Amino acid sequence: MNMSCTKILCLYSESSILALCAFVGLWTVAPMAFAQNCSGENYIDETLPTGSRWEMCWEHRAQEGIVWADVYFTTADGLRRRVLKEAALAQIHVVFDDNSARLNQLTDEGAGLGGSNIKDLDADECPDGSLLTDGSKSVICQQAIGRGYVYKSYNRKKQGYVLSLFSISSIANSAYKVRWYFFDDGTIEPSIGLSGHLPATGNDSQYGWTLDAGNTVGVAFTNNYYWRMDFDIGGNSNNDVVEEIEVVPSSDRSRKTISVTRLSSETGRNFGPAKKRSWRIRDASTENADGHLVSYHVDPLHTGHGYTGTDNEPWSMHDFYITRYKSCERFASSNPSIGGCGTGLHEFVDGESINVEDVVLWYRVTRHVLPRAEDRAIMSIRWDGFQVIPRDWTATNPLVL
Amino acid sequence: MKNRIQSDRYVRLGLTRLVAASVVCVVVSDATHADTSGSRSLDPLTHEEMQAAVELNQPILGLRDSMPEKQQQPSVPGTGRAGLRQELLLVERRQPEKGQRKNRLADVYTYDYVANELVHVIVDVDRNAIVHSEILTGVQLPLIPKEVEQAMQIVYEDSEQRDLIDSEFARVTGRPLNAISDLKYKAFVFHADTTAEGVSEATQNCGVHRCAQLLLYSANNIVIDVSPVVDLSAGVVTQSVTTTGHGHGSSGGTPR
Structure with a gap:
């Protein structure tokens, strides 16, 4: 541990390091408490004004764009744990309603979200933030921004902050703002904003919306965004468990009971708004101060648009997949079948155990875009995303100190 | 780096308040098994590393290029007539396996239009050596x-x-x-x-x-x-x- 106190007394427990440091006199804290597997510009260490801290590595890759790795969260009262080993967008599947094209924009096009498609950001695009560079290109804007109230109860109140990291990529006519929010309460919010020009216009209004006084039709399309999140909660990456949570109404719908089912093998699942279906990824042994196993909860709240593809798109049949970690499984579809790797989610799910294993979450958000006149000449940004939130990470709200 | 400076200031302010309040600091961590294998393993490939990886790949491609003409015959008539021969498609850092201390690796992908094969080479950029190569058919990476x-x-x-x-x-x-x-x-x-x-x-x-x-x-x-x-x-x-x-x-x- 890279923390030093001038006069320090430390006690260690076996299950976790519990360092009780009694200070007498001066103290210092080094900026990096644990070894990270990256250096210099590729290491992010942000302590937010509320005292919470996020650390991570990043890499600019040709297809995924920015990939986050070794993501650690430290609560405002100093509890530090690893959350993610790796996280990134894993596909943008674009389907036009008239079937004129079915695109896999991370893998089909010349350079995906990275390479020549990622934008060199200007300082004025990143107010009060820092630009992180890859070579001569500023590819990430890092900002600590206010998020309003964390809580408000009678006279107790607190303002919160979020670490915002975004990049911008242009693929053909579309501009994607790829944003990750890391909140001071441990919540992670991956999101993507679509802007640029409408990707296709035609003249058949049964497939879109007439945009002008003439016969120009903005062809409607669906964007399926897939995120890949490799959860490695706590110190051991091989002991994570996935549970499906449902709220099940009684036959007369007067009561609702909680059903928790452990998922035992790789699977694809669909959103279930009627039963408020959600999932949590928890560690098999790490507990909070009350003895509850720590976890992150994926609670789908924006599920208004769904998608089931053609028979040639078997990877598109589910909204949510859990697979066992394989380094070659990077893209939800059009994954290079090198070294025996599957070509997509439907082949990644092949019966392997995910019970106390190293698991990877694949999450899809579907957005159907029906163009409107206001999308001319440039589309205002349309945001899509989701949140994963800590559940039992701490025994109480870590921001109420 | 204004943001970084602000962050450091917040750290100092926060810790000052903590010490003033109780002169006791409690740090709890579960990260006892944090991967400490080298500080650069997740860094992207540098330009020099990429260049070295591509250069190491050249002899393999050259060998294919110098094959007797008979062996170069395309499997389908007309193959390779588009003016494309051997195209470098992608060079990127290879993700290391978890929990193992490993050298930095690079994946180098080249498409051989003559044979219609994808040549995949894994280069150990620390040792400047090829550690694996394979020929794949029917695998198509993105267009350049x-x-x-x-x-x-x-x-x-x-x-x-x-x-x-x-x-x-x-x-x-x-x-x-x-x-x-x-x-x-x-x-x-x-x-x-x-x-x-x-x-x-x-x-x-x-x-x-x-x-x-x-x-x-x-x-x-x-x-x-x-x-x-x-x-x-x-x-x-x-x-x-x-x-x-x-x-x-x-x-x-x-x-x-």
Whole structure:
């Protein structure tokens, strides 16, 4: 541990390091408490004004764009744990309603979200933030921004902050703002904003919306965004468990009971708004101060648009997949079948155990875009995303100190 | 780095308050097994590392290039006639296996248009040595800009396609198509087995061959309702698809 106190007394427990440091006199804290597997510009260490801290590595890759790795969260009262080993967008599947094209924009096009498609950001695009560079290109804007109230109860109140990291990529006519929010309460919010020009216009209004006084039709399309999140909660990456949570109404719908089912093998699942279906990824042994196993909860709240593809798109049949970690499984579809790797989610799910294993979450958000006149000449940004939130990470709200 | 400076200030302020309040600091961590294997293992490849990896790859490609002509014969007549021979598609850091201290590795992918094979080489950039190589068929990585331009050139010079495009361009824009620069285009890898509708006989090779499907637009982004499929390995347009999903024809084109 890279923390030093001038006069320090430390006690260690076996299950976790519990360092009780009694200070007498001066103290210092080094900026990096644990070894990270990256250096210099590729290491992010942000302590937010509320005292919470996020650390991570990043890499600019040709297809995924920015990939986050070794993501650690430290609560405002100093509890530090690893959350993610790796996280990134894993596909943008674009389907036009008239079937004129079915695109896999991370893998089909010349350079995906990275390479020549990622934008060199200007300082004025990143107010009060820092630009992180890859070579001569500023590819990430890092900002600590206010998020309003964390809580408000009678006279107790607190303002919160979020670490915002975004990049911008242009693929053909579309501009994607790829944003990750890391909140001071441990919540992670991956999101993507679509802007640029409408990707296709035609003249058949049964497939879109007439945009002008003439016969120009903005062809409607669906964007399926897939995120890949490799959860490695706590110190051991091989002991994570996935549970499906449902709220099940009684036959007369007067009561609702909680059903928790452990998922035992790789699977694809669909959103279930009627039963408020959600999932949590928890560690098999790490507990909070009350003895509850720590976890992150994926609670789908924006599920208004769904998608089931053609028979040639078997990877598109589910909204949510859990697979066992394989380094070659990077893209939800059009994954290079090198070294025996599957070509997509439907082949990644092949019966392997995910019970106390190293698991990877694949999450899809579907957005159907029906163009409107206001999308001319440039589309205002349309945001899509989701949140994963800590559940039992701490025994109480870590921001109420 | 204004933000960093602010962050450091917040750390100091926060800790000052903590010490003032209780002079006791409690740190709890579960990260007892944090991966401490080297501080650079997740750093991206540097320009120098990429260059070295590509250079190491050259002898393997050179060996293929110098094979006797008989061994270089393409499996399908016409293969490799598009002016593309060996194209470097991608160089990137290879993700290390978890929990193991390993040297930094690079994946280098080159497409050999003569043999219609993807050459994948794994380079240990720390030791400057090739640790693995494999030849793959039927695996198609994303197109590079050179290939997209080549595909567009093939389409533009195909008389049958030009007739279709000229007609459609005039219909949607009200003016004739004068130059390739009047068209905007994008392209993606095309696999015959991913399309349910009307794949021509010539297009059936796509997947084993390296093919591109082009989407064409006018300068103001109106779709040209002609979407040609180009077999880059053979240097021909194999068919064209309209928004109704029906082929405009399947001439198979004339090899260039």
